Amino acid sequence: MSNFFRHLSPALPRAQFGETIRASGGAAAGLGLCTLLVFAWPLIADIPMGLLAPLGASAVLVFAVPNSPLAQPWSAVGGNVISAVAAVAVLQTVPSPWGPALAVAAAIFAMMLARALHPPGGAIALLAALDPEPVLKAGYVFALAPVGVLTAALVLAAVLYNWITGRTYPFRQPGQPAVQSQEIRLGLSNEELEDLLQRFHQTSNIGVADLGRLLAAAEEEAAQHRFESVTCGSIMTQDLLTVAPDVPIDRIAQMFRSQSIKSLPVVDAKGAFAGIILQSDLINALIRDGSSGRFRPARRAALTAKDVMQPPSGAVPQDLPVGTLLNRLAAQGVQSVPVTSEGRLVGILTRTDIIGLLLQGAQNRLAA
Known part of the structure; x- marks a missing residue:
């Protein structure tokens, strides 16, 4: 029983106070930019602009865990837009009350096929299905405005804010020289690192670049421990x-x-x-x-x-x-x-x- 309750305890390490301030400040800046856009352009192509609740979840990812594959620009913008398109398609063909369930399922299916998995995308699809009338009226334009425009604005704010505060976003992709240097250090290719992620079902949680950096750091730390007293x-x-x-x-x-x-x-x-x-x-x-x-x-x-x-x-x-x-x-x-x-x-x-x-x-x- 004690093991069961231990598994219910927080899985995340204790957050550093500075990082907490940095992430929350970024979310405020990003959503503040989205709010300014809504006030500046209340209508785009006769579609009313308004803040969407799932943007709050997107802000958590792009500012609090910017290294996650789920938070990268293609995942964020692509995932939200693709989910909105999938939701509109379902709502136009599926009768109530099955719309919400099938809209979310279609969004997940489409995001995974497009390699743009972004959890707030599922919330975009559910939000559209719960209030289908304005979404059906807007049609597929709903995916571009407000979903695409506001998500793109949030991601742009994340790129600038993370750069100013010393975080790398978007994160390095596997084909870049920084990762090749990790291959030299580890003796493992990008394909082998990707196979490891596949084997442990972690492809959605950590990228190849992250895994390479972590393994290289662990290897260097182990070498230092082995010869800790030798200068x-x-x-x-x-x-x-x-x-x-x-x-x-x-x-x-x-x-x-x-x-x-x-x-x-x-x-x-x-x-x-x-x-x-x-x-x-x-x-x-x-x-x-x-x-x-x-x-x-x-x-x-x-x-x-x-x-x-x-x-x-x-x-x-x-x-x-x-x-x-x-x-x-x-x-x-x-x-x-x-x-x-x-x-x-x-x-x-x-x-x-x-x-x-x-x-x-x-x-x-x-x-x-």
Whole structure:
């Protein structure tokens, strides 16, 4: 019995006060815009404009849960309009008292076929069926005004308001680069993520982009927990071979050849990290003219380290937990990561260092 009552308790986590204010303020702004439209244009094509109760439910979705697939613009505008069209079609052909039930059923059927499922659409259909006389008089124009016009205004307000308050709406769609980067991190394609949603019947509750972000965040959090006490400074390579920005490229090539290194940090006279030279940077500089892309071997005499190095944007502090870099080294093709302290280069973290850490963890687990 206790389990039964526990299942009746709130399923949502406790809301943050700031998010509560943000969502409710957005609903007020969006419905306020709809109210202004009703006052400004009381008639559209001889159809009286008026606020519809289901718009309140739409406001909950687009302002309180803007990441939900049910709240996206196509779902909101398309779902409400399609539901209104379905309701008019039913009311014109089905006698009372079966209109309300069949209008809602037709709305759900049409929304799901159109991939525009939006719960307030069912309320639009029921509202039309409960007061069919003005709806039948307006005909299919009812789907455009007031339903389509006011829903579009609400969604437009949601786009602007969510952007101003730091929320992403409309949410990223699976084909965009942001999701592709999640594929690299997770090792799962969009199709595989979609299969997971299908398997657990969650396609209407969460989008592919959301699932990818959540799984990637969970993966990164797990990596941090696994090496929680290990920092970049504790496993980095400290005995470094470095060059100054004005070292000629011939000298740099000789160092790469004699030392069998894959990267060469560049530091200035004060020891500040200025950049890094990879093998590929050196090869490109030796055989090609940066402006024309043509082969110009004579140009190399004038080149120095500062001409071929990459900027120091990839450096990390030595107290950074190493778990945060596992994906960067493993899945994104990064060979090494410079480690700094107060702007000074103190070490390099390489894939070899990470492999050593992973092997050490495996040995500890076997011993346990």
